[in-house]
Amino acid sequence: MPMPRGFFWLLSAQFVSGLADNALLIVAIAHLPGWGLPAWVAPLLKLSFTLAYVGLAPLVGALADAAPKARVMMASNALKAAGLVALMAGLHPLAAFAVIGLGAAVYAPAKYGLVTELAPSARLVAANGWLEVTMVGAILLGTVAGGGLSVPGWLPLAMPAVLALYTLAAMLNLGVPASGRAVVLLPAPLHAAPRRLWRQFGVAQRTLWRDREGALSLAATTLFWGAGATMQFAVLRWATERLGLSLDRAALLQAVVAVGVVVGAAAAGRWVPLHAARRVLPCGVALGLLVPVVALVDSVALAVPLLVAVGAMGGALVVPMNALLQHRGVQLLSPGRSIAVQNFNENASVLVMLAVYAALGALQVPLLPLMAGFGLVVAAASAVLVSWSAGAAGSGPRPAAAGRRPWR
Secondary structure, three states: OOOOHHHHHHHHHHHHHHHHHHHHHHHHHHHOOOOOOOHHHHHHHHHHHHHHHHHOHHHHHHHHHOOOHHHHHHHHHHHHHHHHHHHHOOOOHHHHHHHHHHHHHHHHHHHHHHHHHHOOHHHHHHHHHHHHHHHHHHHHHHHHHHHHHOOOOOHHHHHHHHHHHHHHHHHHHHHOOOOOOOOOOOOOOHHHHHHHHHHHHHHHHHHHHHOHHHHHHHHHHHHHHHHHHHHHHHHHHHHHHOOOOOHHHHHHHHHHHHHHHHHHHHHHHHHOOHHHHHHHOHHHHHHHHHHHHHHHOOOHHHHHHHHHHHHHHHHHHHHHHHHHHHHHHHHHOOHHHHHHHHHHHHHHHHHHHHHHHHHHHHOOOOHHHHHHHHHHHHHHHHHHHHHHHHHOOOOOOOOOOOOOOOOO
16 A cells, blocks of 8 residues: 655655754754853753653644644744754754754644554554654764764854755645644633643543553653663763764764664564564663663774664664554544654653753763663663563554543
């Protein structure tokens, strides 16, 4: 069953927007000394970017359902561009990244919700495989581009180049068609909306966490994204301290991890059906156990295959778990609200893990115990999920119960 043409416009728009996000992070890290900020502020940029995903989760999910999702995506890229312009005009980097993160927080539920509307359920794992491959491709190329733009001669052109990418991403959304699904209007009167949205969001949280497949997949993706965000900075520090690489070359090793994620995501999208999504959970254990091994390596030749393996385990884990979570979310909630719940939990994990990582960096904890401890925590948490899955085995994704959906 072929994917609809509009799905590939969606992939293109997501790719360019993600390319800009990842290039900007590396460029901003390179600018930290010029702004008079210490190196340990780097993970706080990502933390600031992530705040809106958590604090505004009920609102952004409702917004994604209250208008055609392609239009929401276009407006989100415009907001990202506005945050970058403010950064170029002198706004503090943490404040600017908070604005750009707001645009990204609105973008995410619209993007993933539109995937569930455009792709048939039988192709949802494959659609997530495409989505993950293009997203990780954006991480890969964005990280490489950010590293290249961080070379002193190119640094003055870096932010205008990223601004051009955000503009292109907004234009690509013009090709994404309306899915034909009805919108879910915001509560009226609008002054009562925040309280009602938070109440509805609490109901949506409980609905997904009380569902067997929903809770399992939500826990797995929450662990993966928190671990992935922390690994991004750990790999940069490890490459500069342990391997003695410059920032632009260290960024290339981040890209190596992304290559592995592409391989794992593509394999999962090709060979893991939705009903067998639980079988990939041991990949999380393998990922966690590989991290302390990576920390011990002091050779680029040994590091590259290990980083590819780490990425492959992550890609193989997250694609089926995303598909399972989206499948249950659409059955139990609405696309925008289910993705908002997912984003809230995943990015709360990112905030906690990055805050801990930044604090340990400020305390000058040595790299080896930091990475080893981090990897073992991920492996132990993944092992708990494997055990939980085995105890709940016996049925695949269940149909939603009849009756009204819980957000109404």
